[in-house]
Amino acid sequence: MMADRSNTEDFGANSWLVEEMYERYCDEPESLSPAWRDFFSDYKPVGSPKTDPTGELVRPVTENFEIESQVGVKSAEKTVENVSQVKQAVTASGPAVAQTPDTKSPAIQTPLESVAPEPLRGVSAVIAANMQASLEVPTATSVRQVPAKLLEVNRKVINGYRGRSGESKISFTHLIGYAIVRAIADSAPGMKHVFSVDDQGKPQIQKFNHVNMGLAVDVDKGNGQRSLVVPVLRNADTLDFFGFLLSYEDIIRKVRANKLGLEDFKGANISLTNPGTIGTQQSVPRLMVGQGVIVGVGSIDYPAEFQASDERTLGRLGVSKVVTITSTYDHRIIQGAESGRFLKYVHELLIGEHNFYADVFSSLGVPYQAVQWREDSNSLDSEDALLEKQMQIATLIRVHRVRGHLIADLDPLHWRAPEMPRELDPATYGLTLWDLDREFLTGGVGGVNRSTLGELLGVLRDAYCRTIGVEYMHIHSTEEQRWIQERFEGHGVGEYIVDQRRVLERLNAAEAFERFLATKYVGTKRFGLEGAESLIPMLDVILSSSADNNMHSAVIGAMHRGRLNVLANIMNKDLEEIFEEFEDHIDPSSVQGSGDVKYHLGSVGVFASPKGGSLPIELSANPSHLETVGPIVLGMVRSAQDRIDPPLSYNVLPLLLHGDAAFAGQGIVAEAFAMSDTSGYRVGGTVHIIVNNQIGFTTSPQYARSSKYPSDVAKTVQAPIFHVNGDDPEACVRVANLAFEYRQRFHKDVVIDMICYRRHGHNEGDDPSYTQPLMYKAIAERRSVRKLYVETLVKRGDITLDQAEQALSDYQGKLQGALDAARAAKPAPIKVPPPPNPIGVVPHVETGVERSILDEIFNHLSAYPPDFTTHPKLVRQFALRAQLYNLQQDVDWATAEALAFGSLVIEGTPVRLMGEDARRGTFSQRHSTLVDYNNEQRWVPINTLPNGKARFWVYDSLLSEYAALGFEYGYAHSNADALVMWEAQFGDFVNGAQIVIDQYIVAAEDKWGQQNGLVLLLPHGY
Template identity: 45%
Template structure:
């Protein structure tokens, strides 16, 4: 039996690792089978290696690396199967342990600055795997551990503990893509997740920590009892953002859209956005109440824009989004803004603009809009090239403990759905924070995906400065009361390392305090006027405020151009196999283009889209199934029945290259509507549309409408031209498929903040869409669109109606002479056609039907002018399909009843007051509709 020294086998194995084919087949087979180099006795089996024992064939010996059996070191006898089984067993169990560190190391990482929660994880105990202390000195073949191929088991485990169990916990093994896992593994394990920071970087981190804490201390001292939502306990956010912006600039990012809730916002405004402290201090004093009577917002909801100067002297533009108290709902608004900025500069690689979203831990886990936000990240219509998510983890939500507020281990577990890394980091270890943000930003650049950093911290003063957190978190706050700030703790480290002196730290404190004192004094002088950022740049040509007096815009399109555009929409590439049911409507549309057939609703919409694109205006339409249209009317994207390939006629218009996006959205209302609203904030020249599958469904996005669309101009002076298309109409399809809840929009309507329209003809819809873009006045448009009327034979318009004129707010009855009328039926939308058919059936010539096409803004003078020719004392009846407590009637009665009752006998015909919009019975619906029409013409038959 041959014997080999340990050194001989080690050297031979090292040669094998370097070049497998350089050793003999016998040894190669052995190493391939067991992949071990050990000081235990090894069995090679019944293989003749006598020549190799003398170095005759062994590559190690041939190259001078082999040693004879008499070389130093204990001899190894080949032939002991028990020893080999033990070695193989240890190797296998250590392989499992290595994986466990990567999968579960974060569970025992020292993440909590307060040190309260220290969970156990027995899977990370070597003894569980039968690895003894004596095994730790054994060499371990670790080809999957960077720079550890010939280390001992103890060395490898130490490396893994340092990487995954110190101040950083990493979750990445849930990612299916092995290339991504390997990239993260190498980046973390090669450095043991600890950057060697240059002296200048350490000083920069300390300075940013000082900026953050000194600002908070100053504000608390000067404005005793004021609500600030202090950042204290999480000051590491400021150096984290500082380093993220520096890294972004290195990655050639030129603009960052930043969004966050209220905690720490004032600090971010002062120390990241560089908003002058005097302006912030002035808002605390609030010395001019008349300036904000009925408008404005609290200081910790405000946004700001500024330029960031990097250490290398480059400039990065930052936009901090305005945000209501609805926390996470700003997320998709910010993403929409980012996408819009990218599209404006034709940044198709999504590299030049990025988003940073700062979340709260309780909100990130608790609010469903977070899932909607994450789900958009890899969808083609919503990609932005990867978002940096920072969870500002206070470890409590108001007074709610984590175990009461979520069913997951971490607040960030929802992010696992994205196949992205989640880094947890102790906020009291600023250098670990620096490592994490550097790694996160590099990951985003490398893979164009989102990345999450969970910054573990705490709130020093509770939910707000007037709150007493010890009522509900006594143990946590007992620990907080004993703690120094992260700035002071980091200074101790720098002093110990000799990287800073006490005098230098005091100088930083003095300079910043004096600067804040100077700003405070300036804000209290009589001549001080706060800076107010106004709309400029891309918004310079547009206005908000009251609707222009005329409210009229010419929106007709030259007939020859219109015909050419419409015809092009009926053409497909040669050999394209469109669905056979589309041949007839395509033929009809060609006839419409030639003026031989009046336009239906879908063709008028297509004409509006095509003409705006032809004139250079971007068009973006998104919504559930909007490419085809919920009711199969649009067919803007055609599918080849054989190949499945798609063709978009609007993308192939003659002499047109304006940006076009037609996007089937995920099954999301709040997230997608927020995204499109955000997109509209940076694309005033475009037609930006969100279409609900049914108008009823927008109520899932009520927060976006209430807090952004309806109130942003009043609160934040932000304008938007977003269009909401909401299919509306009582068709007997049940209470969730009938009403777009116009009453809710009208209840929010004030100060000309929105437009609420219900066009009843294709031409009116055409002119309404074009008016939204062609006039300078920018307001969100709520447009109630039809369902059954999409194919109603009476709902058509001649081509000539699109070539001149514009949208008309009130459509008169041209079939009835006003002086002959004994009754006026005032209505809006679909019910007009039901009333018209009923009147024709009854053969009446003394009942006028007047349509309100724009419900808001609409002045009393405009209504009275439309009714000018009708006899005083005539019956004026408002007709609506909705119940009496819904629809437009409650608003119209409140707004116009006094003026109308002076000249007319005013009343209303509606469905009965109801808690639900409609019946679920089709038969009952028909009965109710007939009762409605009968009441409208009662006593006139």
């Protein structure tokens, strides 16, 4: 390759750099890349003699240049080739530039004192030559001033989103440069062509298929010296904005690291220069040979006549900053109209036309709609108009509180285009981007009484529209509403200090556990947590807060998804035991098919918080029937709370984990909510976490429910609902902490809807792409929660990558050690034990009670308090009951019940009776609770027995069998010493609770080794 002057023409404005690199090549060839060394191997530097094909020396061209009008200029092939030629050209062209009389100047007669002139050499000579050569290009310049308001606003939205993710900010130049490329590609393709001449010197146009944009970059060389390099961003018109941004930043990184290669300087057909970064308002740069247009971008500032005005005045007037963009083009091939149309299109793009900002937002994955350009509607002289806007501000604040969640960034997959509901669009209320700098009353939002609309929207969007969305305005209590507002609008959620290392540690554990099982037990069904790993740090925060607040205990009910992960990383179940279940080590107590699958099993453990607190925890066993475990857990919690002093301390935490499809689709969820604040079932609030992976087996949400969210059923009990993006673990732990605080403060249910995804099928052997191909393409491209969080922490400088990977490696080592131990422990051969002996006749159990005790109980049943007025009909009914007992030595069923319950209470055995209309009795027979005829005060005679040593609880249940029986099963499970009874109002009503009977009462002992003393009262001999 002969690297003479003809080879360097492709470098354009970078020709000086070739000379500088050549000097380095001569001094230190090894300091250059192989490509540069190959280029310089036969290079002839500028100013050295050239040879023709015969080997004869060729003298440099010395023909004088002519400075003409913008047409008729001599061919661009006559470029200046050495410093002497520059001098000749300047001298020769002097008269043509300016015809001045030959007069003697006083300065010449009296020379000024100066330093002797120095000749330009090397790089400086090349730059001078290039500038002189550019005079041959007949140029014209188009100028357009563009309002920069929308550019500023949308850039702020983008950078706010990227900043929260630890991403770098985008610059104005990124957006303007991309708009220039779009304008050429869409509207002015002729701007990317260049003038050239053929071998005979005849002019021609060289057309390019793509835009190769030269980026003028100022480089500080040290010692007060600066230089300009113009690396080339190739095929820019084929890129979306994200691709353009990556290519742009890659070039800048190379410049800063001095890593630009030979190819980075070749082939520019347009150039972009931005002297506005140093305050230049307008620039008409030189167009170099070999390019069709150079675009200059000026500073972004207010027009000169407004630059002394204060910001508030400018905001009221609706004055925008402007940016001046110039197009200096080769007039031989580009005409003024085409350049004007090009700048007009750039203008249109920068004010949001042609979906410019929408495309930018989409390519960057910004899950919001871009701000739109609209005309100002301000009326400075109309008080009514100002009042109208102020009223609309109040409406805008409320609608963000009510519906802000609709535009929150909740879906980690971002596979649906974001929408802007009309009620959340400020334009609906007559507010435009011009109002963003105007002040309004806020009603105290953000802790201030007045702020600009831009600041107010910033607070509201940060509160309700980021990776947390909250629904709470359906709550009737003003106190609860304000409590939530203070924590969101007052940045209370943000003030919670996240223990980042703890979150990362828990994510490491969650991901490593699933990856380990996926590697060691390929295809084995385990219902992995991949895609929803943030659940583990959420549970960790809730249980840590419970432990640190001296809670008595916690009971957890969980779905299949991630259950093994919860057992390992929350319940601290022995890892060897978990792996033994995968190794098919048979439990000796499980005979001929008894027992249950590993993801149905329960566990008991002690949770330790990072601060040293401890909390007894129990994970309830449950069958495949979805959501059945909910009321079971509530019953277990109520049973524990009834045994803790003081009463109603609600010191046991119920924590329920749900799948999204089951939460919306299973009626038992609504039944459990309905009982949550009734006296017989109240547990002081349950924390619900929906692991919302946006699919139910193969069923998409639009077929699985009739509401936007699976959590809508929780609104029936005015529970606040916190939606959170599962790929933002810090947001997840913030809402987890807030949910716990809400439960402790108001003793009500609270719901967290963690929106995530399911990386595999319903189980590990299922292929979900049959029914959700687009969703699973998006999932396949999604990095794991842990990786994304590590990336964020490293970008923010919170940890190093080595620290993150070391933590993961440590946990993987722990898993491997447990697996090795499990595989080393070979199970002993299992022998089927002989069948148990028949029970035969049950041994006689003495159940009789002394007559004196029965008399005491019977007499107390009618020993009303002095100020109690009994219903007149009951007076007669109780008189007949006394006659039967005293004279006939006989009792009816209801009296026998009361005597039995009373004797147990005297003996110290708690008694709980629950059923529909159980207190009076369906047939008006029981009357275990009497109601004052005048004031409806209630009196339970058995609870006032003088010698009573235990409590008698009797309640009317809600009109439910399924959840109601499940609750009583859970209650009896946790208190084996109590007599727990559930009464069906009519015998066949038990049919509604058949799942609890089949899966728990009948099968729990075989499946989970659980015994239960629950008594079913089924009238009519059913």
